Amino acid sequence: MHVDKQKHTFEPKIIAFVCTWCTYAGADLAGTSRMQYPSNVRVLKFPCTGRIDPVFIIKAFQQGADGILISGCHPGDCHYIAGNYHARRRFAAFRKLLEFIGVDLNRIQFSWVSAAEGGKWVEVVTDLTERVRAMGPMVEFKDLVLEEQWSGNLNNPELQAVYEAM
Template sequence: MHSAEKKHDFEPKVVAFVCTWCTYAGADLAGTSRMQYPPNVRVLKFPCTGRIDPVFILRAFQKGADGVLVSGCHPGDCHYMAGNFHARRRFAAFRVLLGFVGVDLNRLQFSWVSAAEGGKWVEVVTELTERVRAMGPMREFKELEQEEQWSATLTTPELQQAYESI
C-alpha cells in the first residue's frame, strides 16, 4: 500500500493462528479467488487448533499484535478427530484469564472456517481488523517482552518454528 493510498491513521497488526486443513485452505481459496480483504493479518499455520498453546496468544500480544484470531475446522470436522473440541474448551477458559488480566476480549476472536469458506475468511478478517482499528493500538503487554519463563516443551520442530516466528 502506497502512503498516498493510506485510508486510516492506525493500521492494526493482527496475528491469525489457523489450522492447516480448514482455515488455511479457506484463506488460500480467498486469495486464489482474488477476494479483497485487509492485508493486516499475519497467518501462522498449525496442524490443528488443538496444537495452539495459549502462551502463543500472549506472545503475539507481547510482540505487538493489536488483535489475535484463532480459527480452525468446524466442530465435528477436525482432521485429528477432536483437536478443535480440545481447543474450544482450552480457549473458553483462557478467555476468562485474559479478561481477568485486563485484555479487552474484543481483541481476540475464535472462529471456524472450512476449506470451502473463502468468503467467510474475508468476513472474519475484515470484521476483526475493523473492530481492532476502532479500538486503537494494544499497548498493555508490550513491556512484558522480556525473556519469559515457560515450563512447557515445544515437542516438534514445527511448533518450535511457529513459536519463534510469532
C-alpha cells in the same frame, strides 16, 4: 484533533493462528479467488487448532499484535477428530485469564472456517481488523515485554559480581 488523526491512520497488526486443513485452505481459496480483504493479518499455520498453546496468544500480544484470530475446522469436521473441541475448551478457560490480566476480549476472535469458505475468511478478517482498528493499538503488553527481558539492576552487588566474573 491530532489524536483522532493518529487513530484514523492506525493499522492494526493481526495474528491469525489457523489449522492447516480448513482455515488455511479457506484463506488460500480467498486469495486464489482474488477476494479483497485487509492485509493486516499474518497467518501462522498449525496442524490443528488443538495444538495452539494459549501462551502463543500472550506472546503475540507481547510482540506487538493488536488482535488475534484463532480459526480451525468446524466442530465435527476436525481432521484430527477432536482437536477443535480441545481448542474450544482451552480457549473458554483461557478467556478468564486474559480478562484477569487486562486483555479486552474484543481483540480476540475464535471462529470456524472450512476449506470451502473463502468468503467467510474474508468476512472474519475484515470484521476483526475493523473492530481492532476502532479500538486502537494494544499498549498493555508493551510494558510486559520490557519487564520480561533482563530485569536485573546492575547496581546490585550480586549481579555486578557475576558480570565481572564472566
